[in-house]
Amino acid sequence: MLGIVTRRRGWRETRLNTHGEAYEDFISAAYIAAIRLGTPTRAGLVHGDMDDEAVTVATEELVARGLLASTDDPDAWEVVPPRDALPRYAEAVERRMQTTRMTAGEVDALWRRAVGERPTLAASDLDVIDGTEAVAYRIASVHRSATLRVWWAVDGSPAGRQLLAEAVADPGRLAVRDGVERRLALDTSLLDDPAAMAFVDQLRADGHPVVFGHGVPFSLVVVDSVTAVVDLTTFDRDGGSFEVRLAPPVRAITRLFEAIWALATPYWPGLLEAPRTPDRLPLAERDQRILALLTTGASDQVIARLMAVSVRTVERRVRYLMDRLGAATRFQAGVQAARRDWI
The missing domain is CATH 1.10.10.10 (Winged helix-like DNA-binding domain superfamily/Winged helix DNA-binding domain)
Incomplete structure (x- = not known):
């Protein structure tokens, strides 16, 4: 519903027996009708050529998407200001799209096992990331896509240092959803990096654990146990880093993070x-x-x-x-x- 349909459609032909894009067109048109009413009511929407059942389906969906708000009257709704509601809904859709892309390899492997085929590493399972800026962007993106956990180990790589500095200047750069478990493991070389320590203080203030260890081999991020980014900009700023979404390598990288975490020392404010x-x-x-x-x-x-x-x-x-x-x-x-x- 990111491309809002503003033209009037034939409701009787496209309301409840629609699927895919046609359903999105139906919901979009219902949203525009609700906006035009100002304070949408069941009677007003029915008068606009929607039948009662279509009004129920459309309004329940729009409330679920955060575009309408229920009121004490079950037959009246409030329009959430589109300037606020549409960007939030777009972000939610983008997160789902990103999650879909990240889990595609795992789902494909599950399907291949179900039909008796050996899972293979497809192009969609591995993305090579070229350049410090691209690596920093990818790490920030997977942070925002997390729904369960983000485990990040930083060896002092150029991409890692850049992100830590950016996150101090803009806390939203490495933002995650409420309830996401965060762990941060830093190489001791970052103890005298002001940006790193400022970011550590931010995480600690939010109740997330931080550890320091000597000799973190390279930077890595594991998100939701379904995707991992390996940041090798310490060794090559221009290439070699990658994101992987196939279960075996993700599990191996997760185990490496767990080893780094177990051998490191918890950081405390004093x-x-x-x-x-x-x-x-x-x-x-x-x-x-x-x-x-x-x-x-x-x-x-x-x-x-x-x-x-x-x-x-x-x-x-x-x-x-x-x-x-x-x-x-x-x-x-x-x-x-x-x-x-x-x-």
Whole structure:
């Protein structure tokens, strides 16, 4: 119904026995008739050459689409202002179209199994994405199409950094529907990226979990377990990235995200702040911050930049902390510190 039909049609011929485009024409004409009435009523629509049954079908559909609103009178409706209603309805249709395209490969594979054919990777199951701008656009698009979950891991790729900056300037850039589960896993190289941290704060404020891990292999997004975008702009800005909608590779990419998530460290708001009660712990403020950053897997170089000290200073303090905690590795130092409630 995005192309509104304004010409009058023969209602008797096209009302309830229509399907496909003819049905859309019927609903469109009913909508125009309702708009012309200003305050549409059953009597007014019937007077316009619709019979009672056609009025019932048309108005129920228009209410479901958010174009009319019911009133206390079952035979009267209000027209939702078209300037508001039509863009919302168009967005809903676009989301359904995008979901249809994304699930086409899975549905085709289901059909092939049902008729005894081996599922194959068709052209519709895999889109190669060329260029940083195109990758960023695709990731933003799949965010908006999500109905259940969006899991996003970012390795600091050019497309990822661009999107994080855009999302801070325009929160709608990576908007998702209410109720969609969001997870964000960031490489520790992004700890000193102001845009990344601002976006993290936005997600945290909305109650979504964020983790940091050292060595995220590449950026990826998994949406609703039916589509995945692999962002390889870290390795090649001009090509190589892709979107896939076939179940086996989507499951494999989902498993990779789950592994990244399990090995990463949850981010908490005070991670980059000075401790509020430094006297409570047997460590200097600087060492507490170093320990907190160690738990994320941050490298000495990242810690040095965040704390505005030299890498040599960080290396020296890390060795001191590992000795004090009796830890053989940086990871063990973080675990021991957490067990002692030092961070």
